[in-house]
Amino acid sequence: MGILDKAFLKSLWVFHLATGSCNNCDIEFLDCLTPRHDIERFGMLLVGSIKHADVLLVTGAVNRQCIPRIKRLYEQMPKPRLVVAIGECALSRGVFMHSYNCPLPLDHVIPVDVYIPGCPPRPEAIISGIMQLIEKRKGQPDEAKA
Amino acid sequence: MIYILYLFFFGFLLTAVIGLFGSWIDRKLTARLQYRVGPPLLQPLFDILKLLKKETLVPFGASKATFLAAPMIGLVSVMVVSTVLWVNNVDSQNTFMGDLIVVVYFLLVPSISIIMGGFASGNPLASLGASRELKLILSYELPFILAVLVAVIHADFSLRLGDILATQAKNGVIAVSWSGGLALLITMICMQGKLALVPFDTPEAETEIAHGVLIEYSGPLLAVYRLMKNMLFFALPFFIIIIYLGGLRGHGLHLLYGALEYVGIVALITVIRNTNPRLRIDQVLRFFWGPMTVLAIIAVLLALGNY
Numbered sequence: 001m002g003i004l005d006k007a008f009l010k011s012l013w014v015f016h017l018a019t020g021s022c023n024n025c026d027i028e029f030l031d032c033l034t035p036r037h038d039i040e041r042f043g044m045l046l047v048g049s050i051k052h053a054d055v056l057l058v059t060g061a062v063n064r065q066c067i068p069r070i071k072r073l074y075e076q077m078p079k080p081r082l083v084v085a086i087g088e089c090a091l092s093r094g095v096f097m098h099s100y101n102c103p104l105p106l107d108h109v110i111p112v113d114v115y116i117p118g119c120p121p122r123p124e125a126i127i128s129g130i131m132q133l134i135e136k137r138k139g140q141p142d143e144a145k146a
Numbered sequence: 147m148i149y150i151l152y153l154f155f156f157g158f159l160l161t162a163v164i165g166l167f168g169s170w171i172d173r174k175l176t177a178r179l180q181y182r183v184g185p186p187l188l189q190p191l192f193d194i195l196k197l198l199k200k201e202t203l204v205p206f207g208a209s210k211a212t213f214l215a216a217p218m219i220g221l222v223s224v225m226v227v228s229t230v231l232w233v234n235n236v237d238s239q240n241t242f243m244g245d246l247i248v249v250v251y252f253l254l255v256p257s258i259s260i261i262m263g264g265f266a267s268g269n270p271l272a273s274l275g276a277s278r279e280l281k282l283i284l285s286y287e288l289p290f291i292l293a294v295l296v297a298v299i300h301a302d303f304s305l306r307l308g309d310i311l312a313t314q315a316k317n318g319v320i321a322v323s324w325s326g327g328l329a330l331l332i333t334m335i336c337m338q339g340k341l342a343l344v345p346f347d348t349p350e351a352e353t354e355i356a357h358g359v360l361i362e363y364s365g366p367l368l369a370v371y372r373l374m375k376n377m378l379f380f381a382l383p384f385f386i387i388i389i390y391l392g393g394l395r396g397h398g399l400h401l402l403y404g405a406l407e408y409v410g411i412v413a414l415i416t417v418i419r420n421t422n423p424r425l426r427i428d429q430v431l432r433f434f435w436g437p438m439t440v441l442a443i444i445a446v447l448l449a450l451g452n453y
Binding site: 003004005007008010011035038040041043047048049051052054076078079080 | 173177180181182183184185186189191192193195196198199200201202203352353356357360361362363364365368
């Protein structure tokens with residue numbers, strides 16, 4: 001893999017999207033930025049604009065209001081891009097499984113690269129999930145990384 | 147031929163390398179001040195390399211030519227500034243009349259390019275950021291130019307950087323005199339505004355307007371903007387070192403002093419930006435046109451009285 005691909009894996013900028021979650025996953029993700037966990041060690045930064053982002057972190061069950069908005073955000077992300085689903089709600093809708101308002105889990109709306117289960121997942125689990133994603137991408141040939 | 151060497155080796159390559167290193171010091175020190183570990187040494191370089199590979203998105207409704215040209219204008223102007231500064235620093239007699247004015251003028255162009263990019267992107271938040279950047283320029287330019295005038299007065303009203311350096315080589319650095327020290331303080335605070343760092347980062351306030359002016363930029367264009375900012379992170383402290391601290395000299399112990407001066411200025415910038423809250427734009431204007439301008443006028447009067 002080329003130097004530019006290596007640089008991509010060493011400097012993932014993260015955009016955080018909460019699709020109506022109960023805030024627990026959001027708090028656990030924000031813990032990753034605190035001195036105890038500090039994801040800037042791995043070059044990850046939290047950015048405020050989707051145009052700057054490499055990774056889209058989604059927390060919460062995807063409801064009817066959010067589906068078109070998630071699709072728009074995903075289309076606005078410059079390629080190459082990654083999506084990380086955090087928490088039981090984003091993975092499988094959790095307790096909202098039979099709700100009238102949550103027709104689809106996240107991976108039926110946009111392609112998801114990493115699933116991090118837990119209600120909420122611990123910050124260590126989030127970091128370990130993203131690091132596993134990096135390890136996985138390191139082994140792949142360039143063509144598979146659209 | 148020698149000028150091309152100056153432009154690409156000193157103006158671009160060396161400035162970029164030192165600027166990237168300076169921005170690493172800034173991020174690492176920020177992390178240490180917050181009891182974090184912080185990024186590795188090559189992190190600013192990785193950020194730029196990564197952005198080169200990413201897709202460029204031009205927003206619908208943006209004025210395309212200006213949107214694409216604005217980052218280049220900023221980068222080229224920083225290259226010109228650092229070339230003039232390096233030429234003066236390496237060979238202080240090989241300069242032209244009025245290069246100080248050229249440097250002050252071209253140091254403004256990066257901010258203008260950010261304003262152009264912000265307005266061209268057609269995003270309401272970017273427009274808001276760009277109009278704030280415009281007001282920020284209006285605020286800090288007045289005390290900045292008055293403070294630069296102090297160095298001019300010390301060098302017998304010469305507008306050549308070479309003469310300012312020669313005066314300092316003869317009579318000692320300007321910063322140790324009363325007027326020089328005051329002017330150095332004012333320029334440091336104006337530099338914080340020029341780099342758009344906290345407390346004067348109103349144009350790109352993350353929490354209010356989500357990076358403001360740069361919100362629509364992605365991929366290589368954002369890389370150019372980041373490189374421009376990193377190079378400015380060297381060019382501005384270098385300008386201060388030249389006009390108040392006698393320039394960088396490249397042999398023996400002087401090299402160590404020069405490095406310490408640069409790292410010290412960067413550390414000061416970082417500590418200021420980590421221990422202050424963000425000001426509103428009207429507070430910025432009042433701060434620069436009030437106390438800062440009064441202090442700058444006092445510094446000019448002291449310099450005229452040979453203090």
